[in-house]
Amino acid sequence: MNKKFRVLVLVLPLFLLSCKDLTELNVNTNGVQPSVVNPNLVFPTVVTETAKAFVNLGYMNIAGVVQHTQKDAWSSEHNDYDWGGSQDWRPYYKILVNNKLVYDRATELGYEFHQGASLVMKAMLFGLITDLWGDAPYTGAIKGDEGMENLQPQFDTQEFIYDAIIADLEAANTLLSKNKGDYVGIDGNVDVLYEGDPAAWRKLANSLLLRYYMRISVKKAAVAKAGIEKIVANPSQYPLITSADEDAAMPFTGNSPDTSWPASTAFDPSESNYKRIKMAATLVERLQEINDPRLGVWAQKVEIPLEVSAAFPAGTDEIVEVNGKKVRHLSPDKVGTTQIDTDPEYVGLPTSFSALPSAYNLNPTPGQTSNNPHVSFLNEMYKEPAGDLLKARLVSAAEVHFILAEAALKGWAAGDAEEHYNAAIEASFETWGVSDDLGDYMAGADVAYNGTLEQIIEQKWIASWTAATEAWFDYRRTGLPDLKAGPAAKRDVLPVRFYYVKEELLLNESNTMSAIDKLEITGYSQADAKNSAWSKPWLLQGTGKPWN
Known part of the structure; x- marks a missing residue:
């Protein structure tokens, strides 16, 4: 079902990405103007850039955090969490600028499929931003073209952003609920995930809903329980990704460094990044x-x-x-x-x-x-620059089943925990082409279902190979698996967030400092003070996780 992506270059006026001081907009007379652009020209770039952002985290430095990989050179960020405030959210906001254009133009044209799909991408991107940093510009973000008052947007709280994500995904579920023939403007050739299939995008929206309900399950247990139970009780209204062939996974074309698997050797004769x-x-x-x-x-x-x-x-x-x-x-x-x-x-x-x-x-x-x-x-x-197994994995059937297994283990009406646990592993084995080994594997003493959260999260951690951000976010929420920092690490425990970068402090100091003040200093924040990778955002405050 997945199509190999083609990165489309769209020349747009320069919008405000998050809080940059822009006093004029440049118009390229040779480019396509936002007021008339077809959403089908922009949407592929939104999806491909988002997918690349996820795999660049999940295969690279975050894979080091969750101990899927380690580097044997240039290793301090990957192995030791020596980040030093180097993480920059501007690339994510840049994608959101284009995604807003897709939504706005789709609304003007009455393209409901594109509205729904762009809400899914908005939720995914803002979800990533708040997962990584905590409080962030949301309500006032990407509005620099609407007036000078938006040049220094306020940071919305992490709780507010999660609530907004859930609301956007609910709206997307409704927008994507029609038969394909009832929509206008769909071009399956430019949809690199699902070939313009609204039903598949609807499953992606609701699978993300599960992800974010589980994300807030410690802080807002009643909301998470009600949300997950509602989804499970109404499968026709809330269809989900349940088999590996439905995964939201983007292949690579491998025609250039920008369209290739990260750290491939096709355009790197030294092979140093791979090695x-x-x-x-x-x-x-x-x-x-x-x-x-x-x-x-x-x-x-x-x-x-x-x-x-x-x-x-x-x-x-x-x-x-x-x-x-x-x-x-x-x-x-x-x-x-x-x-x-x-x-x-x-x-x-x-x-x-x-x-x-x-x-x-x-x-x-x-x-x-x-x-x-x-x-x-x-x-x-x-x-290799591309291959059958080289995909940027955004949401998988394995993740969905592991979430439902955890929900059922909590006693929520989410089906049978053991059945979902088994289905999750089966989906992962199918993804990686080892289904023939499933029976012997499931019979193993440590793999056969034992009814513990430790086992569910461990298998989810394994299955998140090359998509390590979810493993990190699960670790923060549960403290599982019981990962230990090494002797050369910057702190004695694993980090829990990214730093706000110096540029935000310079260009939007008041709002950034307000967000920093809401972080909880821990015994590991140390010289970083509140703006530390070891200070806790709202999601972790008061939970005792992943460490005290």
Whole structure:
């Protein structure tokens, strides 16, 4: 169903992205003007840029936070949470500018499908912004073209934004409830997710509703319970993504760096970005413990395993061939007290264990250009610019079923928790092409349903590979999985939000400081004061999660 995306370049007047001081608008006489543009020209850019934003978080630095991956060079942000206020929300607001244009023009033209789909994208983007930062410009955002009073927008509260997201998704569900033939203006060729299928977009809207009801389930339990139970009780009114072939997942064309899988090697002869990303030991070791076949899809086996034996003569350090495979033989004195992993198949990098992670496992070539043969690289498919499994995953059937399993475990009327748990894992296995292994896997002692939240969230954490933002947001809300910061990390616990950047403090100081004042300082905020990645926004305040 998914179409490979084509990035369309639309020349628009320069709008205010969030709170930039613009005193005039430039009009490109050779471009398409917003007052007459067809929404079908703009909407593909909204979707593709959003999908790229999600995968750039979920495959890159946030994958480091939730310990799916670690980097062995240029690693301080990825491994150690040394963010230093470098996160910038302007790219997300830029997408929202274009999305507002889609909605406004669709309203003028009576294109209800486009109105509904743009509300879905609005909810997804503002949801990401408030999930990452907390309070943010919402009501007054992206209105710089409407008057000077909007150049320094107020920040709405995180609670208000979540409520607005839910309202937008409810409106989208209604707008997308007609048969396809009842809409005008649909061009399936430009819809890179669902080929202009309103029913599929409606399922995406309601699946996002589930996500955000569960997001607020600790702070507003009654609202979340009523919302989820309403959705489950009315499947014809609130259809959901329930099978892997319905996932909101965008493939890549791979025609340029901008349309390729992030860190692919097609346009990077050095392969450095690909080589730096390694599987995290946290994920590798757990997947090995539960015999998870997805490990072999995501990672390569180590090129040269280590073997340490007292039977080797003192001073032994040599690469030999054993049964057609290279092995590095070491005597104990050559290892000393160094931490090593002698697993013959898969070896992950420990979390933030050192300022020089490339030296791990006796790498003979430590440094920024290392090619460590003793640690697992990612599967070679991640070198490619495009491929069947290389998709930016926005919402999946696995996520939907895990949410419903958690809701049912809470005692809410959301169906059978075990059935949803099993369906979630089945959907993930289908996504990654390992369905034939499902039966044996589900029979495993640690995988067979045991009725605990720990198990549901652990499997959801695994299934969120390359879409790690949801794993991080679940961790913040539940404290699960029980992830530990490494010894070289900036703090002793995992962070819970992004910093407000200096540009916002300079250009919109009063409103930014008001938002910062609402953050809760914790024992880990330290020198950052309130504007810290370890200060708690509204969603976490008073919950005791993920740490006190």
